[in-house]
Every structure is written in structure tokens, then in C-alpha cells.
Amino acid sequence: MLRRLNSAATLRALRDGGESTLTELAGRVGLSRPTTEGVLAELIDRGLAAESAPRPGTGLGRPARRYRFRAEAGHALGIDIDAHRVGLIVADLAGDVVGGHRAGLDVQGPPGERLAAVRAAVKKCLAVADVDRRSLLAVAAGTPGVVAPDGTVTSCTVVPGWEGVRLARELGRSFSCPVLVENDANLAAVAERWRGAARDADDVVCVHAGLHTGMGALIGGRLHRGRWGAAGEVGMLPELGLRDTTAALITGMDAGPEAAAAALAAFASAEVDSPGSALRGAGVDHADRVLDAAGWGAAEAKEVVERLASRMARGVAAMALALDPEMIVVGGPLVRAGDLLVSELRRRIAPLCLSPVRIEASELADEAVGLGAVRLALDRIDEDLFRLDRRPPTPSDA
């Protein structure tokens, strides 16, 4: 047990403190030199540490050997399975992104087809990044909808047929490592805290504006999933304006679900020349055009965006009133930093709140969900690397 503790402390010091000599490392962990030497030998043996290439000598005799954490000893894969596309990010054990890939998905295709497309995208991603599948120590995927603790999608209004899919289990067939599944807005929240606008905040609401607009919350710096994984779903109340947000942007009106569906269907039939990406894919392109036009100052498009912001503001405010967070980060496919939708949301949310909450635009663009998935996978790997009750797993490629 003591050995396990020393090993975990040394590994952490090496990973977080950077390249070190034996003496530096022993001092940092508070162990004797001989003990540190033994622990280090074991870490090298397990493939988690290595001697660094010698630095150019100063001419004053042989420099002390330096050791480093082998971030390349394993990898984490984050998958963002959105309605109409899949985005992938691979990172090493230090969290540095080493590759990525994205591919289109047919939102109307049956779950089996979507899963096959995700698997093909994973294969492509790993090949392009030159990462061996056996080097993956954990995989995490984000999806719209409510995800139960066992990784089943228990509710999803965005992707037809997706509800009930045992996503963690289905994806698990492709990997020999643990596979986690989480709601996309929750992962966006994790990413904002890791590398985004919420790095310094503990209590945060993250808005993920897309087909529907979902939200994720961090409380005390940790993701608040809720008892059944459904926290943040105030958009279920239609009067709060978070449903069909993309459709509302396309139709340019405060459409109910039926009107939105009808408008989307009209788009689909109008775009018969792109049958593969039909319906919602086309809708998203059109949403982009509306946002672009608003950005250029087109009066009609601006008005549509303002109306959407006014509608969404009530839903975001409901979440802010429920939690009274220090800050709200607004991101997702409908949002670009500094654009009209964000400034309109900021202007309209603030007066609905009781507290002077900061409202910031995400800077992670459409990488938020994938990055959050990487962070979730890395946390899972850390759990194994630093757990004290049994021998940590050794990366299979080490």
C-alpha cells in the first residue's frame, strides 16, 4: 500500500511538474533518493516514465540524468456524436491533442448505420493520427439527449431512433478499454472548465445551443449530472424557448415544434440534390447562413437572431435562477465568439437574473464536446493510474 502511494505520488509529480532529475523528484515528493530511484525504475518498467534525452552539456562534467512522464504511453479518445456529424479528438496522457477527424452522419439513418459511420470515423481518425487502437486507455463519447449512468440514451428528441440505444455498450465492442458516454452539453461544460472560458470558475452553467439547446452545470468545480443524468434539461418546458432553436433560426419565427418540423421538412424537400445530408443537415447549413447574414448586418437576419435570443433567454435564465452560478458560458453550433446571438443573449438574460452573473461566449467553437469527452476519458485513466487499491494497468503498447 505504501509502495502504491509512493508510486502514485511520484507519477503525479513527474507528470505535473515536468522533466526532473532524481534529486529534484525526491525533493518534490518528499521521499528518500533510494526510494524514489526504486519507484522510478518501476514506472520506467511500466512504460510510464523514461529518461530524457541528455541536454547539451555545459562542459562541467556529466549532467545529472533527467526523467520525464511518458505522455505517449497511452491515449484518450473523445467522440462528439452530434445529429448530423461526428467529431473526434485524440490526446496523449498529458492532454495534448495529437489528432482529430470529422465526418458527416445521416440524421435520419437507423442507429446501426450511425454507429457504423462512427466506427469508420474512429478508424480513420486513429490512422490519420498514427495512434494504435491498443494505445487507447479510455474513450468517451458525447451525444444529445439524456444519458443514464450505464451509458444508455434514455431520452433524445434530436436524433430519430436514438432513444434506447445502449451507446456505451455498442461503442464498447470496438475498444478493449473503458468507454464512457455523456450528454453533449455536460461535456461542453467540462471542456469550458478545462480549457475554455470557465477555467477560473467553480459554479458554471454552460449553454450548448444547437438543434435544441441543452445546458450543463458545474457545481463546486465538478459536473453535476443529477440522479438520472438529466440535470440541465429545463428545455423540456416548451415555454422556456430552448427547443428547436436551430429550427427557430431557420423559420425566423417563434415556431412551435410542429411549425419547426414542417419548416425543416420543406427544407429537406427543397434540397433534393443532397439526399445524403437531408433535413437537419441542410437546416444547419441554412442556420449558418442566417447567422452569417446577421453578422454582416442584414436587417431581416438580425431581427431573426434577436427574436431567437429573446426566446432562449428565458430558458437560460431559468437555469441561472435555479443555480445562481458565477458565470454562464454560451457555446454550441449556433454560437461564435463575439457574434450577435451572444451579445443579444447577454443583454436579455441579465435583466431576468437576480444576481450579476458573468455571461461569456465559448472560445472552443465546435470542439467543446469532443474536448470535454477527452477530459472525461483522461479522468477515467487517472482513476486507474492513481488508484491505490490495486496495481494500476500497464498500457498495452508500453
Next chain:
Amino acid sequence: MLRRLNSAATLRALRDGGESTLTELAGRVGLSRPTTEGVLAELIDRGLAAESAPRPGTGLGRPARRYRFRAEAGHALGIDIDAHRVGLIVADLAGDVVGGHRAGLDVQGPPGERLAAVRAAVKKCLAVADVDRRSLLAVAAGTPGVVAPDGTVTSCTVVPGWEGVRLARELGRSFSCPVLVENDANLAAVAERWRGAARDADDVVCVHAGLHTGMGALIGGRLHRGRWGAAGEVGMLPELGLRDTTAALITGMDAGPEAAAAALAAFASAEVDSPGSALRGAGVDHADRVLDAAGWGAAEAKEVVERLASRMARGVAAMALALDPEMIVVGGPLVRAGDLLVSELRRRIAPLCLSPVRIEASELADEAVGLGAVRLALDRIDEDLFRLDRRPPTPSDA
């Protein structure tokens, strides 16, 4: 420091483990008998422990001395300052209630008048309970509205003129011990977890149905106050049906704030024979009559209650969707266990939620806020008793 640690551990063992012999206590804390004896002498000296009265002997020689925690060494006072009445509860250091008192408040009176009435009620309460004011080690008060961390009421729509009152400071003038102030719904949540329906739950939303309906949330077993103390205030969005809930019950309709105010004013002028308790006091009596009539089965009253439940359900569901708690406890002046309002709320909230959340009626009746205040005060006292960085305070009457 070690002595402080031993002292805190021994005090806790004595308080939570009950009357003990020296040997039992030493065993429980894991200290030697001589060390325990020294610590015990110090605790007796500080008035926090005492030798128990000897038990009837078994005839086999002199029984071992037994020691107990002196729960009477100090007291906690909980104050529930509602719109039209103040309720007080005094408890000893074991949390056992030793007295209480309640008195009416004029909701239209200026803050100074309300504060004077609260002070008079405190005096009466302590006299009736035969508790010396100097024996109070902490006081906590609950109030409608948002309470800043410094105990100022920063927002309050229920009591005219109450906004901006530095309540902790004002009340503090009457006591030499710490005085805390907290939102009433938050205290109700604390009470439900301490002695109410949420004893076994960690993630809980507590609904406090009154003039307006407020909510408090426990996350991971702890009160979630939010950054500015305003968490749970989704009722600020009028479409969520939590504003003027008592007025809605009185007017029997889905009244907006203006209609509700007009209806209340009409009541006030109709009840000219009770000018002191006018307006809202009278309204609350009338609300009770509606609830009673609904309980007896009066069709019109039942319909009014059902309509109110349908209105409130959206606000409670918004909070439940935001947090996805394990359970919702419904309490407050408008609620009695097992009554129609609760069953109607249960029936209407469930279908709006994504998760199978338990919805229970409070069993604490109108003591929830006062009991929560007592618990908050006791937590404050524990902080002092068990803090390790300086000598804990000695009760002044010990």
C-alpha cells in the same frame, strides 16, 4: 494542536455516542486512559461534560463513573421571520427543542417595527423556555427573499420595505453570539434533511409554498446557496407560476401580479375589522379556508387548488429539470401532508420531468424554517466547538 485534536474527538464521541465510562470513551476515541482523563477534566472545566448521576448499583461493588455531554451548556435559537408572523425555536446543543414561541407581524409595518416585534418575540420565547440569553451560542433567522452572504436582504417581493435591510446586523444588536440569516426555503431544505422527509437523500429540491413559492436545493447533502445566495429563485420568471401563489389560491384564478394585488386589496378593505393584520394576513387566513374547503371536498375549492397546482407544477418542474434531484419535498404554509395540493402537484410535476423523481409532502408543518434555522445555528456552534486552530469558546453560563 494534538491536544486540540484529542479534545475535539473526545467531545464528539461523548456527544454522539452517549453517556460513557472513561474506559469506553478512551476505547472509542483510541486514546490512552490517562490522556482521556486529562481531556475529560478539561471538558468538565469548560462546562461541556459532566459526571452522570450514578446508576442504581448492581451490588457488585462501586460502579464505574459515567460521563455525559452537557447538552444544556449552550443553546441555539432559530427564528422564522415570515411575512405575517414570526416563529421561534430554541434547542440545546444536542438539537433537542426546549422551547418555542410565535407572534403575529404586520406585513405592512416598516422594517423597524417588524424588527422590534421580532425582538419582543425573542424575549418572550427565552423567558417561556427559561433559557438565559447568554446561553445562546448562535442564532439563525430565515426570511423570504434573497439573502447576501453578509446577511443583507438583497431582494424581497413579499414584505414591503424589507429589501435592503441588513438583517444579520440588525438582529446582531440583540445578541452577543454570531447571528446568521438565510433564505426561508433554503432553511426548509436544511430542516427536511435534518429531521424531515429528506433524511436519506443527498440531492433534494424543497418547495416552500407561501405568498410566493420559493425553493431550496441540497446537492451532495449540502445546501446549495449559489454565488450570491439566490439559488432556487426560478419563480422570478412569471410564466413558471410560482409568484403570488397564495393570491392565486385566494382569487381562485390564474391571476397576474396586478390582479392578485387587487384581489388582496379587496380582501383587506373587506376585513376592516382587523386593521392590524390586514391585507396579506387576512389573505393567508382565507387561503387556509380554501384549502380546508378543498379538503372537505367542496367542488369549487377543489377546482381552485387543482388550478393552482397546475400553475405551480411548471415552476417546480423547471427546478427539477435543472437539477435532476432524487426527491422533491413539498412544504410551506400552503401545504399539509396528504392534502389535495400535494397530490395534485405530484400528479402534474411527474409528467413534466424526464426522471422518475420522488415527490413527498413535508411532515414538518410550519416548523420547517425554524428548525432549519436551529440546524444552521448548531452547525455554526459545531464549527467553533470542533475547530482546531484556536481554543473553542466556553459557554458563558457554564
